[in-house]
Every structure is written in structure tokens, then in C-alpha cells.
Amino acid sequence: MRIIYTFLLLFLSFYGYSQLKTPSASTASEIQQVVGLTEIVVDYNRPSKKGREIFGNLVPYGKMWRTGANSGTEISFSTDVSINDTNIKEGTYSIFSIPNKDRWEIIFYSDINLWSVPRSWDESKVIFKSNFKSNIFNNSDIVETFSISFQDITNNNFDLVFSWDDTYVIVPIDVPTRVLVDNQIELIMGDNPKSSDYYSAAVYYLQEKIKLDIALEWMNKAIDMIENPRFFQLRQYSLILASNEKYREAIKVARKSLELSIQANNQDYVKMNNDSISEWSKK
Numbered sequence: 029m030r031i032i033y034t035f036l037l038l039f040l041s042f043y044g045y046s047q048l049k050t051p052s053a054s055t056a057s058e059i060q061q062v063v064g065l066t067e068i069v070v071d072y073n074r075p076s077k078k079g080r081e082i083f084g085n086l087v088p089y090g091k092m093w094r095t096g097a098n099s100g101t102e103i104s105f106s107t108d109v110s111i112n113d114t115n116i117k118e119g120t121y122s123i124f125s126i127p128n129k130d131r132w133e134i135i136f137y138s139d140i141n142l143w144s145v146p147r148s149w150d151e152s153k154v155i156f157k158s159n160f161k162s163n164i165f166n167n168s169d170i171v172e173t174f175s176i177s178f179q180d181i182t183n184n185n186f187d188l189v190f191s192w193d194d195t196y197v198i199v200p201i202d203v204p205t206r207v208l209v210d211n212q213i214e215l216i217m218g219d220n221p222k223s224s225d226y227y228s229a230a231v232y233y234l235q236e237k238i239k240l241d242i243a244l245e246w247m248n249k250a251i252d253m254i255e256n257p258r259f260f261q262l263r264q265y266s267l268i269l270a271s272n273e274k275y276r277e278a279i280k281v282a283r284k285s286l287e288l289s290i291q292a293n294n295q296d297y298v299k300m301n302n303d304s305i306s307e308w309s310k311k
Contacts (some may be wrong), residue, residue: 047179056098062176065184066109070188072101072123073220076173083127092135095125095190096174100142103188110202112158121155125197126191131159132190132197163196170194183236192233206236208258223253229263240271259288259297266304275311282308 059070075097080086087093095101122140124132136156174192186201199249213229227250246266247268251257262285269278282301289297
């Protein structure tokens with residue numbers, strides 16, 4: 029009897045304190061992306077197709093879906109963003125969706141840390157809701173594992189893309205980069221700016237193709253304040269001159285950048301300067 033009792037204790041102890049870990053059927057994933065000055069984070073779980081028919085079957089049409097598996101899918105924004113001209117405050121939201129054959133309804137919900145669609149749905153917690161086209165891959169590609177990704181990223185916007193099986197949905201999202209940068213520029217330029225401040229602001233305007241006359245004014249100040257401008261700084265200076273249609277001056281600066289690029293053995297800048305000099309010489 030004592031032997032049986034001892035064996036039972038060992039059996040219960042083994043199962044009570046087992047360290048065995050097995051993989052989840054749907055792997056957890058976190059993706060992060062900085063767009064302009066906004067950080068976006070998505071936490072979700074990724075189910076796989078495994079030979080099943082997904083939309084209209086495993087994921088029924090017309091019914092609320094957690095947009096993933098296991099615990100709910102969450103998205104975080106470090107600044108306010110905009111979707112379809114609707115402002116969404118910075119913060120973290122659950123993503124729900126209602127897939128249909130032609131369109132999906134995408135919903136941002138203020139409750140987070142949810143296992144699935146809440147049993148007591150509260151419409152007042154819906155932060156955003158809109159329909160987006162459901163697309164079919166043209167070349168019969170199949171996405172085996174459900175995926176959320178960031179695509180077509182610029183300083184001011186990006187696409188949040190949901191894809192699984194033969195289907196993908198694109199949600200364009202705008203971020204307030206220009207407003208945030210303009211606020212910084214206004215503050216810094218009113219408080220004894222350094223050469224690096226003038227330079228960074230000028231290059232930003234060049235990248236955005238805005239206020240190019242001001243970009244040139246500030247780049248002139250930056251270069252005047254730098255004792256020995258580097259080849260990459262002169263490269264940006266030449267581009268701003270060309271953007272203001274001052275091609276003769278742009279060529280002159282590009283030749284100086286080319287000379288310094290050769291000395292630095294930077295073949296990328298050597299090529300870029302040569303290409304630009306050739307292009308601007310035809311203007």
C-alpha cells in the first residue's frame with residue numbers, strides 16, 4: 029500500500045511541475061515600424077491555412093472576427109493618425125474585422141487585452157469603423173500563414189495590409205509628420221539654430237519637395253557655418269540648388285562634392301555626382 033501511495037505522489041508531482049513546453053498552433057508575432065515620426069506596433073497571432081478553405085468557411089463571411097487567432101489583435105500608435113479623414117488618437121486598440129467577399133469592415137475598439145470578440149459589444153468603444161476592398165492575388169499566390177504588414181511607406185503615410193490565403197485588404201493610414209516637423213522647425217529656428225539645424229531642415233524640405241526656396245536659404249546658412257563641408261553635405265546642397273533651377277551653381281557644387289567623394293573613395297557618391305552633372309549640363 030505504501031508503494032502505491034508513493035508512486036501516486038510521484039505521478040502527481042510529475043504532472044504538477046512538468047516543464048514541458050509545446051508550440052502554439054498559431055504563433056505569436058509583434059511587428060514594429062516607424063513612419064515619419066510615428067511608431068506603430070501590431071501584436072497578433074498567426075493561424076495557418078493547413079489546406080483549409082479560409083474566407084467564407086473557417087472565417088465566415090458577415091461575422092465579426094478577431095483578425096487573427098488566440099488572444100486579440102492589437103495596434104498601437106505613438107501619435108494621432110488618420111484613416112479616411114477620421115482622426116484616431118494615439119494609443120492602443122483592438123482590431124476586429126467583418127470579412128465579406130468584396131469588402132471587409134475594419135474596426136478599432138478601445139478595449140484591449142481581449143481573448144476574442146467581447147460578448148458584451150459596446151458600440152461606444154468603437155473608435156474607428158470603415159469598409160475596405162477585399163482583393164484577390166492576381167498570380168494565384170497563396171499566403172499560408174495569416175499576415176499583417178506595413179507596405180508602401182513614406183514619411184507621411186503607409187498601408188496596413190492584411191493577407192491570408194488568396195485574399196488581401198489594404199488600409200491606408202496617414203501620419204502627421206509634416207505638422208510635427210514644422211512645429212519643431214518653428215521652435216528651433218526661433219532659438220539660435222546651429223548649422224546642423226539649418227542643414228537638417230533644408231534636407232527635409234528637399235525630401236518632401238516643399239518650401240524649396242526656404243530650403244536653399246537655410247542650406248546657404250548651414251554651409252557658411254561649416255568650416256569644411258563634407259562631400260555628402262555638398263551633395264545635398266547641389267540638389268537643393270538644382271531644385272531651385274540654379275543649375276550652373278548646382279554643377280559647381282556637385283563638382284566639389286565629386287572631388288571630395290573621390291578622395292573618400294565613396295563610389296556611390298562619385299556616380300551620383302557624375303550622373304547629376306551630366307543631367308544638369310543639359311538644362
